[in-house]
Every structure is written in C-alpha cells, then in structure tokens.
Amino acid sequence: MPYNGSVPFEDRVDTILSYFDLPSSEIPEFLTLYFEDPDHQGHLVGPDDLQVTEAVAHIDGLIGRLIGGLEKRGVFEDVTIIMVGDHGMVGNCDKKLIFLEDLAEWIKIPAEWVSDYTPALSMLHYSDSERIPPIIGMLDEGFKVEPKRTAAQECGGSHGYDNAFFSMRTIFIAHGPRFGRGVKVPSFENVQIYNVIASILNVPGAPNNGSWSFPRSILLPEA
Numbered sequence: 001m002p003y004n005g006s007v008p009f010e011d012r013v014d015t016i017l018s019y020f021d022l023p024s025s026e027i028p029e030f031l032t033l034y035f036e037d038p039d040h041q042g043h044l045v046g047p048d049d050l051q052v053t054e055a056v057a058h059i060d061g062l063i064g065r066l067i068g069g070l071e072k073r074g075v076f077e078d079v080t081i082i083m084v085g086d087h088g089m090v091g092n093c094d095k096k097l098i099f100l101e102d103l104a105e106w107i108k109i110p111a112e113w114v115s116d117y118t119p120a121l122s123m124l125h126y127s128d129s130e131r132i133p134p135i136i137g138m139l140d141e142g143f144k145v146e147p148k149r150t151a152a153q154e155c156g157g158s159h160g161y162d163n164a165f166f167s168m169r170t171i172f173i174a175h176g177p178r179f180g181r182g183v184k185v186p187s188f189e190n191v192q193i194y195n196v197i198a199s200i201l202n203v204p205g206a207p208n209n210g211s212w213s214f215p216r217s218i219l220l221p222e223a
Contacts, residue, residue, distance in 0.1 A: 009035055009062050017069040029201060033066070035059055039089070042157040046091035047167075080176030080200055084193060090167040092144045093155040101148040125209060141165050163189065176200070178219045185218050 001015075016033050038055035045051050063083070070076040126132050139145065144158050161168055169187065178200055191210045198205035199215035202222075 003034070005036060009037075009058075010065065013062055013065050013069070016066065017073070020070065020073050020075055030197075035062065039085075042089040044156055046093075046155060046157040047089040048091060078177065080178065081174065082176075082193070082197065083171065083173040084190065085170030086190065087159040087163075088165075088168040088170050089157040089159050090142050090161065090165070091155070091157050092142045096143045098143065098145045099147070099149050100145065138162070141167060177223065180220055183218075188214065 012033055012035075016031055019027055019031060037059060038052045041049070041051040041055045066081075067076060070079055121127075121136070126136070137145070139161065141161050142158075159168060163169075170190075172185075172188075172193070189210075191208065192214045193210075194208050195205060195210040195212055196215045196219065199219060
C-alpha cells in the first residue's frame with residue numbers, strides 16, 4: 001500500500017501481522033514496515049536529546065508488539081526480520097549553521113576549503129547523470145547550510161555527511177533461519193542489504209553496487 005505518514009505506528013504493525021492470518025498460500029513473501037521515529041525527533045532537537053531516547057523506547061515497544069504477534073501465531077522462528085536504519089544523526093547548532101543569504105556575492109573562499117573531490121565522487125558513484133551539478137559542496141561533520149535565516153529553532157540534527165563518519169552509522173539487526181544466533185559481523189555499507197534480502201528470497205536481483213559474495217559472509221547455508 002502507498003506510504004501514509006498519518007497512520008499510527010501501532011496500526012502499521014497490526015497490518016503486517018494481519019497478513020499472517022491469511023491462508024499460507026496467500027501470505028506475501030516480502031513485507032516492509034517503516035517508522036519515521038526517532039529520525040523525526042533527531043532533526044528537531046538533535047540526537048542526544050531526551051525526546052530521541054523516548055522515541056527509541058517507543059519503537060522498541062513496537063518491535064516487541066511485532067515479535068509478540070508473530071509468536072502468538074507460531075511463526076516467529078520461521079520468519080526473517082531485518083531491522084535497519086538508513087543513516088545516523090549528528091547535532092548541529094548556531095555556530096555550525098551557514099546561511100546563504102549572509103554570504104556576499106564577492107565573498108572569498110579560503111583555498112583550504114576547496115579541494116579535488118574526485119576520490120569522494122568515485123566513492124559516491126557520481127559519474128554520468130543530469131542531476132549532478134557542476135559544483136558540489138561537501139560539508140564537514142555537523143555543519144549545515146540553509147538558504148535563509150528563519151525563526152525556527154536552530155539546534156537540531158542532520159545527516160547526509162560522509163558515511164565514513166562514525167556518527168553516520170546505523171543499526172543492522174536480523175533474525176531468521178539464515179542468521180546465526182548471537183553472531184556479530186563487522187560494519188558494512190547499506191548497499192549490501194539488497195543482496196542479502198535477494199539471497200534469502202532466492203531471487204536473482206537487479207544489478208547494484210553491492211557484492212554478491214557478501215551475503216555468504218553473514219548468512220547460514222540454506223537448509
């Protein structure tokens with residue numbers, strides 16, 4: 001169904017669970033579930049605020065609701081669950097906010113602010129696309145650029161920085177027949193998740209920037 005941000009989180013969980021009440025031949029092979037929190041609170045107040053902690057606790061309860069519903073239906077051990085975030089979060093406040101309207105047209109940019117970002121562009125797979133502008137700005141961690149000043153609170157959180165920053169890391173927690181219990185794996189990039197899911201579903205998948213050898217490094221052999 002189309003994304004609808006007005007649907008309460010509890011209803012989203014219950015909708016997923018309702019599919020497991022269908023005849024086995026009608027249960028979908030692949031389902032997704034999305035929560036805007038705690039990303040929403042992180043943008044408003046920054047990652048270290050109590051509101052973010054409370055949002056995480058709420059999401060934890062919703063995951064418990066999902067697991068409890070699967071256990072009640074006797075299918076928890078047979079279902080693969082992958083919990084991920086798409087990015088981390090870093091705080092930025094007044095001293096790290098840059099407003100374009102404050103910059104005069106004649107402003108001189110210090111030489112050390114400009115460098116050859118060819119290696120970075122390669123890492124980001126920036127090559128041939130009409131959406132890639134001729135000049136690309138890459139901010140240091142925690143800095144944020146806004147078009148103009150507003151009356152809004154100027155302390156919050158942002159993401160979209162170099163994914164090499166520890167603050168941009170997120171979670172990967174998985175459960176299911178193909179995942180070993182209590183296993184920890186080294187950090188990896190989110191582009192690998194597509195191939196992990198494709199391997200579990202036993203589908204070939206489309207060409208992508210992940211490695212087809214990666215799933216073998218974290219998945220148990222098929223039973």
